[in-house]
Each structure stands twice: as structure tokens, then as C-alpha cells.
Amino acid sequence: PAAPPGSRRPGSNPSGSNPAGSERQANNRAEKSAGRRSAIVAAALQEFCARGYAAARLDDVARRAGVAKGTIYLHFRDKEALFQEIVRTMLAPMISAIEQAPPPGVPIRALVQQRVEVFIREVYATERCDVLRLVMAEGPRFPELAEFHYRTVVARAIAAIRALLEAAAARGELAHAELVGFPQLVVAPLLMSVVWNGLFERFAPLDVTALMRTHLDMLFGKEGAP
């Protein structure tokens, strides 16, 4: 059976007609199982990020998660399913913040800036950043995953940015109207920063916040000076 992304735990018991004791037990068991599952996911995330998909060992994942190797197979069909599940569960929440419709009256630049800040706080500075790198690194070998990432995150993010850009263009807030055709240009520096961080942090750390401020200055014209 295909791995259900982010849902239905084995052992979950939706029916509510159990005598209290057995339900508590069932809940306990289900809780424990869910706990194990998320321990596996967390451990796998670390291992996959540190070693890449092919070089990560399920043995290490199990050890790090504090479960037996066989237990992994109770929750995931195989290594690839585990990998895809991790990526999917980490990627999905990435989009939520960006998709809210632009509230009227607020300058678009502020909206974009705020969303950039959210990204930096919620993704760039966290483990999700590693997941992004993971997708870039392994995506070509997992077309299914690349497609999922495209549909779930990228396409929607691009659409949301385009909407913002259109609103900005309509209000004359955009330095260059053609930008509407290339929303990717808005996020390119974020992507670059993620990659840069993974490779060159040791030699030349990057001040993302300052970099993005300059970037937004270019997109929208200098801050406070239309």
C-alpha cells in the first residue's frame, strides 16, 4: 500500500465506544507508536541530511531513533518511502505562510519582506533548510518527489508571489514591471543563500538579512523612498 503522506497512523482508533481502560491502553499504544514514528522521522531527517539519501544507513536511523531496525519497516514500506515521507512532511508546511491573500492597504514590499523574514526564521535557520538542500541534491533522482515539491510548494509559491507582484505593479510599487513575468527572481537570492550556507559557510558566511534587504530595495525601489 502506498505510504499515506502525513496521515492515518496504524493503530489509531477513531471509534469512541471503548470502555475507558482499554481505550486508555489503546491510546497509550497508539501514542507510543506515533512517538516512535516521529522519532524515526526525526532521526532519518538528520541522517539523510548529513549523508545524502544513498549513503544514509537505516541502521543509524534506527539507533538514533532508539528503535530496532525492523520497527522502521512497520511504519514505512522501505528506505525510499521513508525518505519521501520525510521530505513531504517537511516541505508541505513551508508554503502556508506565503499564501495568504495580500491584505489591502499594506505596501506589497512590506508583505514580501515579512514573508522573507518568515522564511528566514522558519526555514533558513532551521532543519527545513537542510530539507531544501536535500531536495535540490536528490530531486533529479526522485522525479516523483520533484514533482510533489513542484506542485505542493513551488508552483503555489510562485503563484502567490506572482499575485503579489501583480498587485505591486498595479499600485506602481514595482521598480520594474517585467518582474511580474519572473517571480522566481524574487526567491532566487534565498535559494542561493541556502546553497551558499551549505557549502561555504565556513569560508564566507552570508548575512542573509542584509542581502535580502538590498534585494528588496532593487525590486521595489529603496525602502521608504518610492
Added chain:
Amino acid sequence: PAAPPGSRRPGSNPSGSNPAGSERQANNRAEKSAGRRSAIVAAALQEFCARGYAAARLDDVARRAGVAKGTIYLHFRDKEALFQEIVRTMLAPMISAIEQAPPPGVPIRALVQQRVEVFIREVYATERCDVLRLVMAEGPRFPELAEFHYRTVVARAIAAIRALLEAAAARGELAHAELVGFPQLVVAPLLMSVVWNGLFERFAPLDVTALMRTHLDMLFGKEGAP
């Protein structure tokens, strides 16, 4: 069998105007050896790009190169040495075009645009593009390689771009003077395009040339309209 890209060895002399038979023989041998070596490099490049470092099999490399498995070890100490050699030989020439000093009198934008075109033609549209992706994907696991890439390509490219930006700023050609502090912003869209291409070309191909034209418009102000 596959044509080894850009791999002419020094000393090889395919034309037959040799006076001495023994020298011809020696050349022939050296030529063959060099030919094999570059066949291996080309094959390995393809395999590493297609499967990633860990999952690539030297068996496949050998088969694709038309040599026996042992032959690989006559030219490279081990799998990792082969990998690093490939990356290094592909990366090094990437920088040459970008580093020429800006000739006076030409608008900087034109220089940058020309270099972007060179990059698109020489890297983006070729196998070197895969090498870039490879570095991003495997760099974290090969710090030595990341460092080499940084010193050989990135640092020099960044420095060259910074010089151009300074010249542009001095001449008032720059839309935003702060850009001088973040040369990475100039290349971020190229990087993003490389990644995008590797992951989403199937769903949403990207017109890099148009995208970069818009990008340069943002950096330098609209083309032809200062």
C-alpha cells in the same frame, strides 16, 4: 565510445607527420591511454550526474567508457579521486571568461550581460551545468571539494563581479549602490535556474535568457534607458 569532452591531453599528436617510428608508437600509446582516461572521465561524469556519488557504480562507468573495471584504477586511486578529479577539471575552466578586467569605455551592463551569455552558453546549456548541481548536492559531504570550488571558482567569480559592480557604481551605471556589497545577488538567478532546470524542467521550463535580461534591467536600470 562516447566522445570525451574537452580532454585533449598535452603531448597527444593525432596528425601523422612523425619522423621516427618509435616516437609515433610512443605517441600512440600515450594517446590511447589519454583517450581511455578521458573516456573514463566522461563516463564517470554522466554516471555521477545521473545517480549521485554514492549510487554511481564503477562497473557502469567502466562499461560506459568501454574499458575494464581495473583500468579505472590505473588512472585514479579510487572512486573518490575519480569524483574529485571530474569535478575539478570541469569547474576550473568555468571561471576564465568572467575574470578579464573590464575594458574601459564599454558600459558595465554590456560586460555583465556578455558574461552571463557566456555562462549560459558554456555552462548552463552543457554538461558543466550538471557538475554545478553535483557540487551543490555532494559538496556538504566533500568539504575539500567545496573548498576547492570556493577558492577556484566562487571566490574569484565574486571578486570579479564585485570589481565590475564597483566600476559600474563609480560610473553611475548602477541602479542601487548597495549592490556592491552583495555580488552574489548578480548570480543568484543563474544558480536558481540551474537548480530549477534540474528539478522542474519537465513541468515548467525556464527561459533563462529572458529571465536574466529582466534581472539585469533591475540591476542596471532598463536597457538603453539609463
Added chain:
Amino acid sequence: PAAPPGSRRPGSNPSGSNPAGSERQANNRAEKSAGRRSAIVAAALQEFCARGYAAARLDDVARRAGVAKGTIYLHFRDKEALFQEIVRTMLAPMISAIEQAPPPGVPIRALVQQRVEVFIREVYATERCDVLRLVMAEGPRFPELAEFHYRTVVARAIAAIRALLEAAAARGELAHAELVGFPQLVVAPLLMSVVWNGLFERFAPLDVTALMRTHLDMLFGKEGAP
């Protein structure tokens, strides 16, 4: 399949008087594991003796032991660890019989003779004899092993023999008092017999018992005739 010689693991409990089922299970598992381990050891002993360390194939060891190749690595880190373990477990018990303090009143020659008989019965005529040859053959390449053999077996055996010789000298039972300085002379014929057996048994089998009787005659003077 072959019965593993002298390999009863501590904790194994073949007889079935267990009160708790789970303990029985645990024991069963431990038993099986121990059984496999000793099957591996036994198989490896044969292969190493037959082919030498370098030429022995773990594939053959596994097949002979009736386990999969990977199973070997559950019990031993690598080929060398397996080799050393075999030698060590076979060597260690070699010393026990020889080290008992000489009971007073018994002629030393009788003690020595009895120990020679033990050696012939317990070592010379068994697989342990092959281990001795193995040590002689591979010892120079495994200094650690040679040192272990020296400390565990040889030094102690030499000391024990020296003690016996001193007692004999004190009682005037020794034909030549200088012998006390070279306990190695006592065992040299045994060593030679082991080697001889390994190389020349086909052409000229050796009657060790008779040879050792003559040897002891030389050491202690003719039997029954002081």
C-alpha cells in the same frame, strides 16, 4: 553442520527445565547464535589451516559453517578479527595442563612425561595441532598474535618447565644441570614433531611417543635407571 569443537558458550542451556517460556526463548535464541558463532569458528579454523590466512575465503567459511556471509560479520569485525579469535580461543586452553605445581614426592620425569602425554593427546593429535602450525606460519605477519601467544602460552609454559627442571635439578634427577637454563630444549622435539607431521607425514610418519620417550631418557637419564 559440523559439530563445533569445544565451543559451548556460557549461558547456553540445552536441557529443557526452564520455568519461564520467555526465558526458554531467549536461551534458544542465544543458543542458536552461539551455535552459529562456533560453527563459524570451526569452519574458519579448517579453512585457515587448509589454505592459510591470506588464501582462505570467507565465502568458503560461511558455506562450511552453513551461514550467510554477512553472518560472519555479526560475530567478527573482519577477517583478521576472526583469525585472531580462532587462534586465541584455541591457544589459551593449551596451557592449563602444564601449569599445575609439581606435587611433592613424585619423580619429576613422571610429571614431565605425563604432561607430554597430555600435549600429545590434547594438542598433537587434534585440530589444535593445526593451530600451532598456523601460528608458526602466520605469526610473523601478526605480531600482535605472536605476542599473545608468547604471553599466554609460551612464556608460561617455559616458566612451568623451568620450575620442573629446577625441582629435578634440586633432587638430582636431571642428567645435565645446565638444562635448567634452556627449558625450550624440553619442548623442541614436540614442536619439531608438529612441523614434521604437517609436512612429511606422507613420506615418513613419526612415532612421537617413542621419540619423546627417548628424549626424556636423555633429559632425565634412562627410565628407572637413575
Added chain:
Amino acid sequence: PAAPPGSRRPGSNPSGSNPAGSERQANNRAEKSAGRRSAIVAAALQEFCARGYAAARLDDVARRAGVAKGTIYLHFRDKEALFQEIVRTMLAPMISAIEQAPPPGVPIRALVQQRVEVFIREVYATERCDVLRLVMAEGPRFPELAEFHYRTVVARAIAAIRALLEAAAARGELAHAELVGFPQLVVAPLLMSVVWNGLFERFAPLDVTALMRTHLDMLFGKEGAP
């Protein structure tokens, strides 16, 4: 280069009707060839002794001999042939000294002692000692070689010793007449010393000369005291 021991060289030219020049050339070539051959033998001896038969690499032999790998195959059919040749050429001269008929009038002990000294000087203290160890180590895997060693060296040495012992017994020089039945007892300490040296020299070096003097005292009664 050392004279190649005991055999027809390929390219040697026994016929004497050559014009001087070409003969000189032929000799030169034959000499060179013979030189190479013995360089290979010497190198192989070292490698086989240091690593054992299976672990010795012909690559190393060639490098040490200063020839190409292929050259080895011009002189020896394969690795095993090289190994056997080495052992044989080293073993054969081992016997010469021991086989001379006992000159009348000299005490046998003196003869034996002198031969022991020859052995210590010519074998024990030289590379031949390593060859002996090599035979003990690899003999069981090379029955042909063991047989050669037996016929060429051991059987003849044993016979020679037996002859000496019989002479000694006849003259009443022997402490124990039964010794005649076990000539191996005479050489056992030498063998043991060879083995001991190879394994334990680091921990407990052995004074062979003193040890053998004591041994001979035992065999023949105390020196100078009939």
C-alpha cells in the same frame, strides 16, 4: 650480479663457433638476462618471506627487482613456479656441508658441533632461515614442495645424522644408544630456534650457540668429560 644458481639460462649460447663480436653481444645479453633473473629471485625471496606466498604481490617483486612485471613471466611460468624455484634454489645448498662422510679419528661430537656451527652461520643467521620458515608455513599448501624438501634436504640430512650417530654409538661416544633411532632429536632444537626467532625474538631472544652447546652435552655427555 650473482651467478644464477643451478640452471640453463634461456639465450645462453654453448656453441663456440661464433665470431667474437656477436658472441660478446650474446654473452652480454645472456648475462643481462641472467642478472635480471637473479634480481627477480632475490626480490621474490624477500617479498615471499615478508608477506607469505599468498599475500606477496608480483608487482612488488618486479619493483624491487627493478624489472617490469611482464619480465617475470619471461623467466617463470607463474607465481607458483617462481615460488617453488626460489625455495628449491635456497634449500638445495643447505645440505652440502652436512653430508661429508665422517673422517675417522675425530670425535663425532666435534663433527656434529662443527656442522651445527655451519648451520648457524650459513642458515640460521641468513636469509635461508626465512626460507626454512617459509617451507614450514607454506609446505602444507605445496605438497610438491614439501616432498622436494624432504627428498632433497630432510631425508639426506636425517640419513647423514643417523650415520654419525651410529658411528658415535659404535665408539661409545653416545650418551644414549636409542638416539640412533631418532636423528630428528639432534636437529629439533635448531628448528625450534628458527621458529622462536621468527616469532619471539622481540620478547625473548635466544642464544642459539649456548642452547646448542647444552644440547650437545646432553647428546654426547659433557664436553671433554667422556
Added chain:
DNA sequence: CATGAATGAGCATTCATTCAT
């Protein structure tokens, strides 16, 4: 459900041997 011992296909690497030059 959970375990972890067992499995065996898979892979990097070595090295004796060959053969074109």
C-alpha cells in the same frame, strides 16, 4: 507490535596474467 539476528545481492578494490608495442 517490536525486536534484532540472519540474509545475500551488490559493490569497491586487488592482482595474477596477457599482449600489443
Added chain:
DNA sequence: AATGAATGAATGCTCATTCAT
């Protein structure tokens, strides 16, 4: 004869996956 690049079978070791307990 000599060379040494090329070969490819052989082997130690790994690790995803299974299954008896």
C-alpha cells in the same frame, strides 16, 4: 627480450530487507 597498460575474475565487506521469536 622487455615493457607496462589493460584485463577481469576473485574477494572482503556493507546494508536494505525479512522473519522467527
